[in-house]
Amino acid sequence: MKVVIIGASGYSGAELASLVVKHPQLTLAACYVSEQSLDKGKLLSDLYPEHVGLLDSPLLPLGESAYNDIESSADFVCLCTDHKVSVDLAPRFLKMGKKVFDLSGGYRLSSNEDYQTYYGFEHQHTELLKQAAYGLAEWNSDAIAKAQLVAVAGCYPTAALNALKPLQLAGLLAEQPVIINAVSGVTGAGRKASVGTHFCEVSLAPYGLFNHRHSPEIEQHLGHKVLFTPHLGNFPRGILETIYVQLKVDVTPEQVAQAYQVLADEPLIRLLGNKIPSIKGVAKQPFVDIAWQQQGSQLIVMAAIDNLLKGAAGQALQCINLAMGLPHSTGLKG
Ligand SMILES: NC(=O)C1=CN([C@@H]2O[C@H](COP(=O)(O)OP(=O)(O)OC[C@H]3O[C@@H](n4cnc5c(N)ncnc54)[C@H](OP(=O)(O)O)[C@@H]3O)[C@@H](O)[C@H]2O)C=CC1
Numbered sequence: 001m002k003v004v005i006i007g008a009s010g011y012s013g014a015e016l017a018s019l020v021v022k023h024p025q026l027t028l029a030a031c032y033v034s035e036q037s038l039d040k041g042k043l044l045s046d047l048y049p050e051h052v053g054l055l056d057s058p059l060l061p062l063g064e065s066a067y068n069d070i071e072s073s074a075d076f077v078c079l080c081t082d083h084k085v086s087v088d089l090a091p092r093f094l095k096m097g098k099k100v101f102d103l104s105g106g107y108r109l110s111s112n113e114d115y116q117t118y119y120g121f122e123h124q125h126t127e128l129l130k131q132a133a134y135g136l137a138e139w140n141s142d143a144i145a146k147a148q149l150v151a152v153a154g155c156y157p158t159a160a161l162n163a164l165k166p167l168q169l170a171g172l173l174a175e176q177p178v179i180i181n182a183v184s185g186v187t188g189a190g191r192k193a194s195v196g197t198h199f200c201e202v203s204l205a206p207y208g209l210f211n212h213r214h215s216p217e218i219e220q221h222l223g224h225k226v227l228f229t230p231h232l233g234n235f236p237r238g239i240l241e242t243i244y245v246q247l248k249v250d251v252t253p254e255q256v257a258q259a260y261q262v263l264a265d266e267p268l269i270r271l272l273g274n275k276i277p278s279i280k281g282v283a284k285q286p287f288v289d290i291a292w293q294q295q296g297s298q299l300i301v302m303a304a305i306d307n308l309l310k311g312a313a314g315q316a317l318q319c320i321n322l323a324m325g326l327p328h329s330t331g332l333k334g
């Protein structure tokens, strides 16, 4: 199958391109940037020298003629673009009959009101919100396999939902909101330069208090209230979440362990037992690492992912695998 990547010069797009070229059943048909991009005409390997010899394809401008080329050459279109750009681009490719994998948050929520509140724009294609399958691969594989539009899950939500859905499914969560403290590396903010993500400026600080767009995403797909606080840390890639859960009265450690068995056979989830998840353990790896410790009715769950792999490009490839009827981990593991 032939894959086109829009936004290929960005961090998640380049990561996805490197996965696609190594995948046994995919071909990278073309890589695009915006029509005005300063990078158009450059090779992807000019921007990412670690991929010299692997990603020597040129970055093409997404102008009118590009749409004809994409119509005739692509099976899958991956949007590695900003939310609003993805919202605008997806319908055009869907009309061509392409299967679209959107790595942005443009189609993850069901309510237009949430787009206004958390994304700051009025959604122009609300009819597609119902059609989009939420791309949280371990939990929605049938819908992902069938849908024409897959809204690949957000980075922080991927870690939080895999950590919490087993407990919710088993009915173990008490009524209180779950508290999620998360730290992300700087690639989470994308490649474009800004003072807030400048190497000399970043230390460790919270942001997005009470109003980060991943709060409604986690709540919608968990079915439980959360208090989510992201932090930006001074390392390149990876997300670590420490999650404080109040369990229902008398929930035993055996019940908690039993609840997590739902993930035990998933090839891209590692249940660590007594070990502590870390950024080091997941950076450049396709996995979600999960562990927990319990004291009475208090449970602390820890989850770690690489934001560019399981949090973006890795999970997008996992969704493509599902669409092709392949095992989840094809092209991702060993
Ligand atoms: N970074 C991460 O950890 C994660 C990112 N995501 C999501 O993935 C998407 C991409 O993120 P990320 O890779 O970090 O972003 P980057 O800012 O690193 O890259 C954005 C890419 O989009 C291109 N682009 C911008 N405008 C247009 C346009 N109008 N048409 C075509 N291409 C365009 C940019 O190139 P140019 O401007 O030169 O045209 C660049 O290639 C975002 O929606 C983000 O929320 C999801 C999970 C994790």
Ligand SMILES: CC(=O)N[C@@H](CCC(=O)OP(=O)(O)O)C(=O)O
Residues within 6 Å of the ligand: 103, 104, 105, 153, 154, 155, 156, 184, 185, 186, 187, 188, 189, 190, 230, 232, 311
């Ligand atoms: C460190 C940092 O800035 N992270 C980004 C989240 C990463 C991302 O791009 O978000 P999606 O997964 O929703 O696409 C943020 O907080 O906005």
